[in-house]
Amino acid sequence: MKSMTGYGRAASQTERYDITVEVHSVNHRFLETSVRLPRSFGYLEEKIKEQVQQNASRGKVEVSLSMQPVSSKTTTVELDHDVVQAYLSAIEQENVRLQKQVENDTAAEPYRIEPDLTLSTLLRIPDAFQVQQVADDPAEIWAQVQPVLAEALTQFVQMRQTEGERLKDDVAFHLTQLEQMTDQVEQLVPQTVQQYYDRLYRKITELLEDRTVEESRLVTEAAVVAEKIAVDEELVRLHSHIAQFRGFLESAEPVGRKMDFLVQEMNREVNTTGSKSQMLEITKLVVDMKSEIEKIREQIQNIE
Known part of the structure; x- marks a missing residue:
């Protein structure tokens, strides 16, 4: 797993140039690469973008290339x-x-x-004298720039991987918290129907006073309510989403967009659970579950 935040820098000196390459990136929905370089070396831009594309799939990446002459060999003086x-x-x-x-x-x-x-x-x-800049061979210049760019990109990727591991650990922690809360909701769900049955029984008893309460009628009514407030399917799907999310954490492929979609689905299941809830304890748990999901959402915004 990689973060979309990274930085890399490399420098080298050739016979004619001091070459410095810096690469850094921030969050972005897609891959967007911009290159800053001297105008006379503009022909390198597309090659640099191709190299970046091989090392990153998402993020706003900026590459800065500096080419400073180090000797007079870049200039010739001739007598006319x-x-x-x-x-x-x-x-x-x-x-x-x-x-x-x-x-x-x-x-x-x-x-x-x-x-x-x-x-x-x-x-x-x-x-009497003519001063001219020595023309650069594009292939030769690229052969000098490419190793420096490759080194900067290597550092850039390593930093993204290091940050990605930190994000992975944090997301895994919040997933565990969310899973534990989901288990607690599952344990409380059967009590919800029983509580509703008990409240209904007491209410009808008070209204009918000494008259006999029809047990079968109460059971039927409780069954109807149990069907309306059942959250078994939501909890099953939530467990499935959590398991799938853990699979994404171990993936070597870019999974940021998939995680973002999955977080939306997890949030939907928790919201549905909360709207059906008839118990204060479940309502409190739902609030905490949404908080954990939001923490996960914040972290995955930076995952490639």
Whole structure:
């Protein structure tokens, strides 16, 4: 048995990324998975959801994936040779123009631009360098993320199992309490008819005073009332539901929804028993039985 509440966390460092995965869940009627991850890794979302679906059948599950670069290997810097060559060509053309000017004007002083290509010069040239992010291979990234996700999901499932065992023990305790109260009601039911017969006998005796009370008529009347207030079927079904519930507690399959339905049926049988009850002791027991069922209902809301 598993709870729908769980948490798991795992981290790993690869050559390029610090990878961290966190998984946590709360109660939900069905399985609802949401994934938070960097936009550039959005292609991993469906794969992550598939992994979650293999480990959980109910609950609102949130997965958080962090991918932090750990080295400059995620970035490349390249010199744009075409841009540099264009600048050099422009300088050479200017030198040719200046030479022609000197040839046409003998009074002009010779002048030549020297292409001094030092690092500082290159860094001042616009667009001489191109900075690019290294493209990730989706298959390679998933191969790195999947083991971290698997470890986080393992912790997540273990926590859900631990919490599920605690819920199982608590539900089993309340089932035992409910079963004991059901046994007590069964023991009191025969007394209900007898009490009604005695009250009816005393009432008729008082009304008829000294006249003889017809015994057969009293028995018939008591039998009619006994049929109306009989709760044998309700108690038999309640015992059956309790036994079935114990079977669910030992099941390896998700049984939360089945338990929820069964609790409704148990509550219906107890309500019917209470409405038919003619004895104060049974009425008190019914109140306590409904309290135990409510405690069970509260716990199974968190069972997968």
